[in-house]
Amino acid sequence: MSFNNLDQLYRQVIMDHYKNPRNRGELADGDLTVDMNNPTCGDSIQLQMKVEDGKIADAKFIGEGCSISMASASMMTQAVKGLEVEKAIELSKLFSDMMQGKEIDEGDFDLGDIEALQGVSKFPARIKCATLSWKAMEKGFKEQQDK
Template sequence: MSFNNLDSLYRQVIMDHYKNPRNKGVLEDGNLTINMNNPTCGDRIQLSMNVVDGIVTDAKFEGEGCSISMSSASMMTQAIKGKNINDAIKLSSVFSNMMQGKEYEDDLDLGDIEALQGVSKFPARIKCATLAWKAMEKGLKEEEQS
């Protein structure tokens, strides 16, 4: 597949998650709620997760922001459901490396998340893409310590 076709496909995936976000809403029975914002652009997110016996059983988000931040939140909530805390944090680290243009473990099936790979070429947008991931990581690390 040519670069232009791949770029177009990735854009379609990002816009699909933006226009039809997965897991948008608030978990009524969530035991973790994290609020974060990106003051440089105004993106904000409220992430709620339910963690039972070290497993993320559910995750939802509310917020406002650009297509990159909201689609990234949608993709992230899909990716972490059913994962244990360590695997979810590891996935966040892999995503962070991808956003920084660093080598990352490509043996993981990132699914739709790979569509955000091109964001690494736009440093000002990396914070948009990582906002939800940082919220997730913060919440899970706090959960581990409690």
């Protein structure tokens, strides 16, 4: 597949998650709620997660923002469901490295749709958009651990 075709496919995946977000909504019984925003461009998110026996049982988000931030939140909530908290944090660090343009080793992870966001690394101003929901997740787990 040529680079142009791959780029077009990735754009389609991002737009699909933006127009048809997965896990958009609120949890009635979430264990943690985190509000974050990106003042640079106005993106905002509220991430809610339910953790049972050290695993993410459910994750939902509400928010407003650009296609990159909302698609990334959709992809992230899909990817972390069922993962142990530690694995979700590892995935977040892997994603952060990918956004910084670093070579990554997926290891045990299947990035799936998340790979569509790798082109964002070429646009430094958009990296914060893509990482907003991931940083919210990390912040939530850190706050929960500090309690």
